[in-house]
Amino acid sequence: MTRAYLWLLVLSLVTAVSLALAQTPTPTPISGLSPLPNDQRVPKTLLPPGAFDPDTGPSDAIFPPQQMTLRFNHKFHLTEQKQKCTSCHKGATTSQSAQDPLTPQGTTCDDCHGTDHSNLAKVTPGDEDSGQCGFCHVGYRPGDGNKVVPFRIPRPNLVFNHKKHVDRNINCQQCHGAVQELELATRDQMPRMKGCFGCHQMPDSAARGEAKSACETCHIRNGIQEGGKTRTRRCARLGWVFPQAGFHCACKKIRYSRNHSARRFDSRRVRDPGLRQS
Secondary structure (H helix, E strand, O other): OHHHHHHHHHHHHHHHHHHHHHHOOOOOOOOOOOOOHHHOOOOHHHOOOOOOOOOOOOOOOOOOOOEOOEOOOHHHHHHHOOOOHHHHOHHHHOOOOOOOOOOOOOHHHHHHHOOEOOOOOOOEOOOOHHHOHHHHEOOOOOOOOOOOOOOEOOOOOOOOOHHHHHHOOOOOHHHHOOHHHOOOOOHHHOOOHHHHHHHHOOOOHHHHOOOOOOHHHHOOOOHHHHOOOEOOHHHOOOOOEOOOOOOOOOOOOOHHHHHHOOOOOOOOOOOOOOOOOO
16 A cells, blocks of 8 residues: 555656646747847858858958847848838938948837837836837846946948949848848848959949949048058057958959958847946
């Protein structure tokens, strides 16, 4: 009887534990913290044209490191919510300078999230979970008020006119890759020079149009006045940046871009510098 009683007790405990585990809700994964769930590596097929495999990302001499402290899921907004790139990046179709700020302001989010960013000194959160400050602002804690971790995307060291490209029916994916398949879009989705040459070195002059491949088209300002040299803010410590000897102005070989990407910064996922050290 004792042995039978023990077996019955064990069976009851196992059943009770199994039922408890079955009733415990599985935590919902938090999306929008990295390009793909669980910080998976982004395959080349989703990266911008001209990316390598494996790819080290764009040169930080052209696209300086970013401080990504916002959680955002592009795939959800574009595929499930049926939004368009221009729903948030409204100025992209008319921008004529790479210095234009194209990251959405908080007021862009207000209609859907029920928030009010009209006064950044007194932001009003929404009623739903998606309208709470900590839903998007990584590192935010109750009681922080309007204090959030800074979000910074430095302007690229590049001459670029979005409007000219849009007017020639060049869509967002041709420069930024398949952002609609990604959650967080990082600087890894910035254009690669090799991809730019797909148009800028097109042999058919009629198709190429004004997309010249000369360095000053995208990089060099004031040309001969600066001796045909390129200088960027990120390379201030190094001074001027010269192409390798023997390079034609078109920079047709890949070594130049590889040399420029030697200094890397891992900004492939959201960073939380933290409001506190603790």
